[in-house]
Amino acid sequence: MRVTNILNQNRETGTASFSFEYFVPKTSQGVQNLYERMDRMRDLQPLFIDITWNAGGSKSDNLTTELVAKSHSKFGLNTCMHLTCADMSHEVIDQALKEAYTGGCRSILALRGDAPTDNEKWDGAAGEFRYARDLVAYIREKYGDHFEIGVAGYPEGHPEEADADVMIAHLKDKVDAGASFVITQMFYDVDNFLSWVDRCRAAGIAVPIVPGIMPITSYASFLRRATWCQVNVPKPFLAALEAVKDDDNAVKDVGNQLVFDMCERILAAGIYHLHFYTMNLEKSTRAVVERLGLAPAHLRA
Incomplete structure:
Protein backbone atom coordinates (compact mmCIF):
# COMPACT_ATOMS: atom_id res chain seq x y z
CA MET A 1 0.00 0.00 0.00
CA ARG A 2 1.23 3.50 -0.80
CA VAL A 3 2.41 5.73 2.03
CA THR A 4 -0.34 8.30 1.50
CA ASN A 5 -3.00 5.60 1.69
CA ILE A 6 -1.59 4.39 4.99
CA LEU A 7 -1.45 7.93 6.38
CA ASN A 8 -5.09 8.44 5.43
CA GLN A 9 -5.97 5.04 6.91
CA ASN A 10 -4.21 6.02 10.14
CA ARG A 11 -6.51 9.03 10.45
CA GLU A 12 -9.56 6.79 10.08
CA THR A 13 -8.42 4.04 12.47
CA GLY A 14 -6.35 6.02 15.00
CA THR A 15 -3.31 3.87 14.29
CA ALA A 16 0.07 5.56 14.73
CA SER A 17 3.17 5.19 12.57
CA PHE A 18 6.50 6.92 12.14
CA SER A 19 9.34 7.52 9.68
CA PHE A 20 13.00 8.55 9.72
CA GLU A 21 15.08 11.09 7.83
CA TYR A 22 18.76 10.52 7.07
CA PHE A 23 21.16 12.97 5.48
CA VAL A 24 23.84 12.25 2.89
CA PRO A 25 27.23 11.84 4.63
CA LYS A 26 30.29 13.68 3.35
CA THR A 27 32.76 10.77 3.61
CA SER A 28 32.87 7.14 2.54
CA GLN A 29 33.17 6.11 6.19
CA GLY A 30 30.09 8.18 6.95
CA VAL A 31 28.21 6.34 4.21
CA GLN A 32 29.22 2.98 5.64
CA ASN A 33 28.18 4.10 9.12
CA LEU A 34 24.82 5.21 7.73
CA TYR A 35 24.20 1.85 6.07
CA GLU A 36 24.93 0.13 9.38
CA ARG A 37 22.55 2.47 11.18
CA MET A 38 19.80 1.92 8.62
CA ASP A 39 20.26 -1.81 9.07
CA ARG A 40 19.92 -1.55 12.86
CA MET A 41 17.03 0.91 12.86
CA ARG A 42 14.92 -1.00 10.37
CA ASP A 43 14.00 -3.37 13.24
CA LEU A 44 11.78 -0.52 14.46
CA GLN A 45 9.79 -0.94 11.23
CA PRO A 46 9.38 2.68 10.09
CA LEU A 47 6.64 3.27 7.54
CA PHE A 48 9.27 4.89 5.32
CA ILE A 49 12.59 6.66 5.44
CA ASP A 50 13.71 9.66 3.46
CA ILE A 51 17.16 10.71 2.31
CA THR A 52 18.17 14.30 1.77
CA TRP A 53 19.47 15.87 -1.39
CA ASN A 54 22.84 17.55 -1.19
CA ALA A 55 22.45 20.81 0.74
CA GLY A 56 24.00 24.16 -0.05
CA GLY A 57 22.84 24.65 -3.62
CA SER A 58 24.94 21.93 -5.27
CA LYS A 59 23.62 21.08 -8.72
CA SER A 60 23.86 17.30 -8.45
CA ASP A 61 24.29 14.55 -5.93
CA ASN A 62 24.44 11.07 -7.37
CA LEU A 63 25.13 9.70 -3.90
CA THR A 64 21.55 10.51 -2.93
CA THR A 65 20.12 8.28 -5.64
CA GLU A 66 22.67 5.58 -4.80
CA LEU A 67 21.62 5.63 -1.14
CA VAL A 68 17.95 5.55 -2.12
CA ALA A 69 18.43 2.54 -4.39
CA LYS A 70 20.47 0.62 -1.81
CA SER A 71 18.12 1.34 1.08
CA HIS A 72 15.32 -0.06 -1.06
CA SER A 73 17.12 -3.09 -2.54
CA LYS A 74 19.38 -4.16 0.34
CA PHE A 75 17.37 -3.18 3.41
CA GLY A 76 13.84 -3.37 2.01
CA LEU A 77 13.03 0.14 3.25
CA ASN A 78 10.29 2.17 1.60
CA THR A 79 12.40 5.19 0.68
CA CYS A 80 11.46 8.74 -0.19
CA MET A 81 14.06 10.81 -2.03
CA HIS A 82 14.49 14.52 -1.43
CA LEU A 83 14.88 16.51 -4.63
CA THR A 84 15.62 20.23 -4.72
CA CYS A 85 15.16 22.40 -7.79
CA ALA A 86 16.94 25.70 -7.01
CA ASP A 87 19.10 26.59 -10.01
CA MET A 88 18.60 23.11 -11.49
CA SER A 89 18.20 22.39 -15.18
CA HIS A 90 15.60 20.03 -16.55
CA GLU A 91 18.43 17.68 -17.51
CA VAL A 92 19.66 17.35 -13.92
CA ILE A 93 16.13 16.88 -12.60
CA ASP A 94 15.35 14.33 -15.32
CA GLN A 95 18.46 12.30 -14.48
CA ALA A 96 17.66 12.29 -10.76
CA LEU A 97 14.08 11.19 -11.40
CA LYS A 98 15.22 8.49 -13.81
CA GLU A 99 17.66 7.09 -11.24
CA ALA A 100 14.99 7.22 -8.53
CA TYR A 101 12.55 5.39 -10.82
CA THR A 102 14.99 2.65 -11.81
CA GLY A 103 16.15 2.30 -8.17
CA GLY A 104 12.64 1.38 -7.04
CA CYS A 105 11.80 4.69 -5.38
CA ARG A 106 8.09 5.57 -5.31
CA SER A 107 8.16 8.81 -3.26
CA ILE A 108 9.79 12.20 -3.83
CA LEU A 109 9.99 15.08 -1.36
CA ALA A 110 9.95 18.03 -3.75
CA LEU A 111 11.71 21.11 -2.38
CA ARG A 112 12.90 24.41 -3.73
CA GLY A 113 16.12 24.06 -1.73
CA ASP A 114 18.82 26.55 -0.82
CA ALA A 115 20.10 29.22 -3.13
CA PRO A 116 23.45 28.41 -4.77
CA THR A 117 26.29 29.04 -2.32
CA ASP A 118 28.10 31.32 -4.78
CA ASN A 119 25.08 33.57 -5.33
CA GLU A 120 23.50 34.80 -2.12
CA LYS A 121 21.19 37.13 -4.07
CA TRP A 122 19.77 34.34 -6.22
CA ASP A 123 16.07 34.88 -6.89
CA GLY A 124 15.33 31.85 -9.01
CA ALA A 125 15.35 33.71 -12.30
CA ALA A 126 18.45 31.96 -13.61
CA GLY A 127 17.09 28.46 -13.04
CA GLU A 128 14.37 26.60 -14.86
CA PHE A 129 12.38 25.96 -11.68
CA ARG A 130 11.60 28.94 -9.45
CA TYR A 131 9.47 27.26 -6.80
CA ALA A 132 8.77 23.82 -5.35
CA ARG A 133 5.32 23.89 -6.94
CA ASP A 134 7.04 24.01 -10.35
CA LEU A 135 8.94 20.84 -9.49
CA VAL A 136 5.77 19.14 -8.24
CA ALA A 137 3.95 19.97 -11.46
CA TYR A 138 6.90 18.78 -13.55
CA ILE A 139 7.11 15.41 -11.77
CA ARG A 140 3.38 14.90 -12.25
CA GLU A 141 3.68 15.80 -15.94
CA LYS A 142 6.55 13.38 -16.53
CA TYR A 143 5.62 10.45 -14.27
CA GLY A 144 1.90 10.75 -13.62
CA ASP A 145 0.98 8.98 -10.39
CA HIS A 146 4.09 6.78 -10.21
CA PHE A 147 5.62 8.93 -7.47
CA GLU A 148 3.92 10.07 -4.33
CA ILE A 149 5.08 13.65 -3.88
CA GLY A 150 5.68 15.23 -0.52
CA VAL A 151 6.31 18.94 0.10
CA ALA A 152 7.57 21.01 3.02
CA GLY A 153 5.32 22.89 5.44
CA TYR A 154 6.39 25.75 7.71
CA PRO A 155 4.26 26.14 10.87
CA GLU A 156 6.28 29.17 12.00
CA GLY A 157 6.87 30.83 8.65
CA HIS A 158 10.05 30.78 6.58
CA PRO A 159 13.26 32.87 6.74
CA GLU A 160 12.16 34.50 3.49
CA GLU A 161 8.53 34.95 4.62
CA ALA A 162 7.75 35.35 8.31
CA ASP A 163 3.98 35.32 7.82
CA ALA A 164 2.88 31.71 8.31
CA ASP A 165 -0.47 32.42 6.62
CA VAL A 166 1.31 33.54 3.44
CA MET A 167 3.25 30.28 3.59
CA ILE A 168 -0.04 28.39 3.95
CA ALA A 169 -1.17 29.93 0.66
CA HIS A 170 2.08 28.78 -0.96
CA LEU A 171 1.55 25.32 0.53
CA LYS A 172 -1.93 25.19 -0.99
CA ASP A 173 -0.35 26.00 -4.37
CA LYS A 174 2.00 23.01 -3.98
CA VAL A 175 -0.85 20.70 -3.05
CA ASP A 176 -2.95 21.97 -5.96
CA ALA A 177 0.02 21.24 -8.27
CA GLY A 178 -0.10 17.59 -7.23
CA ALA A 179 1.53 17.09 -3.82
CA SER A 180 0.32 14.02 -1.91
CA PHE A 181 1.45 14.84 1.63
CA VAL A 182 3.23 17.49 3.72
CA ILE A 183 6.19 17.13 6.08
CA THR A 184 6.81 20.09 8.35
CA GLN A 185 9.96 21.80 9.41
CA MET A 186 11.07 20.88 12.94
CA PHE A 187 9.27 22.63 15.80
CA TYR A 188 8.97 22.53 19.58
CA ASP A 189 5.81 24.62 20.03
CA VAL A 190 3.00 22.05 19.81
CA ASP A 191 0.21 24.59 20.42
CA ASN A 192 1.35 26.63 17.43
CA PHE A 193 1.68 23.53 15.27
CA LEU A 194 -1.84 22.33 16.03
CA SER A 195 -3.25 25.80 15.35
CA TRP A 196 -1.34 25.88 12.06
CA VAL A 197 -2.79 22.50 11.04
CA ASP A 198 -6.29 23.85 11.69
CA ARG A 199 -5.54 26.87 9.49
CA CYS A 200 -4.20 24.60 6.74
CA ARG A 201 -7.41 22.56 6.83
CA ALA A 202 -9.47 25.75 6.73
CA ALA A 203 -7.50 26.81 3.65
CA GLY A 204 -8.53 23.61 1.86
CA ILE A 205 -5.36 21.57 2.37
CA ALA A 206 -6.74 18.07 2.87
CA VAL A 207 -3.65 15.89 2.29
CA PRO A 208 -1.87 14.24 5.26
CA ILE A 209 0.26 16.64 7.31
CA VAL A 210 3.24 14.99 8.98
CA PRO A 211 4.99 16.75 11.89
CA GLY A 212 8.79 16.91 11.73
CA ILE A 213 10.28 15.90 15.09
CA MET A 214 13.88 16.71 16.04
CA PRO A 215 15.20 14.57 18.93
CA ILE A 216 17.57 16.27 21.38
CA THR A 217 21.04 14.78 21.66
CA SER A 218 22.97 17.68 23.22
CA TYR A 219 22.25 21.17 24.49
CA ALA A 220 24.55 22.81 21.94
CA SER A 221 23.00 21.02 18.96
CA PHE A 222 19.50 21.76 20.25
CA LEU A 223 20.23 25.50 20.42
CA ARG A 224 22.04 25.53 17.09
CA ARG A 225 19.22 23.83 15.20
CA ALA A 226 16.45 25.82 16.86
CA THR A 227 18.29 29.05 16.06
CA TRP A 228 19.14 28.07 12.50
CA CYS A 229 15.53 27.07 11.76
CA GLN A 230 14.21 30.12 13.63
CA VAL A 231 11.67 28.09 15.60
CA ASN A 232 10.02 29.14 18.84
CA VAL A 233 11.00 27.20 21.94
CA PRO A 234 8.38 27.48 24.72
CA LYS A 235 9.84 28.90 27.94
CA PRO A 236 9.18 25.79 30.10
CA PHE A 237 10.79 23.61 27.42
CA LEU A 238 13.89 25.79 27.28
CA ALA A 239 14.10 26.12 31.07
CA ALA A 240 14.06 22.35 31.54
CA LEU A 241 17.05 21.98 29.23
CA GLU A 242 18.93 24.98 30.59
CA ALA A 243 18.71 23.52 34.07
CA VAL A 244 20.83 20.51 33.03
CA LYS A 245 22.81 21.99 30.13
CA ASP A 246 26.19 21.15 31.69
CA ASP A 247 25.36 17.45 32.11
CA ASP A 248 25.30 15.69 28.74
CA ASN A 249 23.54 12.58 30.03
CA ALA A 250 20.90 14.63 31.81
CA VAL A 251 20.31 16.69 28.66
CA LYS A 252 19.61 13.47 26.74
CA ASP A 253 17.24 12.18 29.43
CA VAL A 254 15.38 15.48 29.78
CA GLY A 255 15.38 15.97 26.01
CA GLY A 270 -5.44 13.05 16.09
CA ILE A 271 -2.26 13.34 14.04
CA TYR A 272 -1.06 9.77 13.74
CA HIS A 273 2.28 9.90 12.00
CA LEU A 274 5.59 11.28 13.30
CA HIS A 275 8.62 12.00 11.13
CA PHE A 276 11.93 11.97 13.03
CA TYR A 277 14.91 14.00 11.86
CA THR A 278 17.52 11.51 13.08
CA MET A 279 20.61 13.51 12.06
CA ASN A 280 21.99 10.04 11.28
CA LEU A 281 21.94 9.21 15.00
CA GLU A 282 20.03 6.39 16.61
CA LYS A 283 19.69 6.38 20.39
CA SER A 284 17.42 9.34 21.08
CA THR A 285 15.07 8.55 18.20
CA ARG A 286 14.90 4.90 19.22
CA ALA A 287 14.26 5.84 22.86
CA VAL A 288 11.30 8.06 21.95
CA VAL A 289 9.78 5.57 19.49
CA GLU A 290 10.04 2.70 21.95
CA ARG A 291 8.67 4.75 24.85
CA LEU A 292 5.68 5.80 22.75
CA GLY A 293 4.93 2.11 22.25
CA LEU A 294 5.33 2.39 18.48
CA ALA A 295 8.14 -0.15 18.13
CA PRO A 296 7.28 -3.78 17.29
CA ALA A 297 6.09 -5.76 20.30
CA HIS A 298 9.21 -7.92 20.57
CA LEU A 299 11.36 -4.80 21.04
CA ARG A 300 9.11 -3.48 23.83
CA ALA A 301 9.20 -6.69 25.85
Missing part, protein backbone atom coordinates in the same frame (compact mmCIF):
# COMPACT_ATOMS: atom_id res chain seq x y z
CA ASN A 256 13.90 12.52 25.43
CA GLN A 257 11.17 13.27 27.98
CA LEU A 258 10.34 16.62 26.37
CA VAL A 259 10.18 15.15 22.86
CA PHE A 260 8.15 12.20 24.14
CA ASP A 261 5.66 14.62 25.72
CA MET A 262 5.46 16.55 22.43
CA CYS A 263 4.75 13.40 20.47
CA GLU A 264 2.10 12.23 22.93
CA ARG A 265 0.26 15.53 22.57
CA ILE A 266 0.44 15.37 18.78
CA LEU A 267 -0.90 11.81 18.68
CA ALA A 268 -3.65 12.70 21.18
CA ALA A 269 -4.70 15.55 18.87
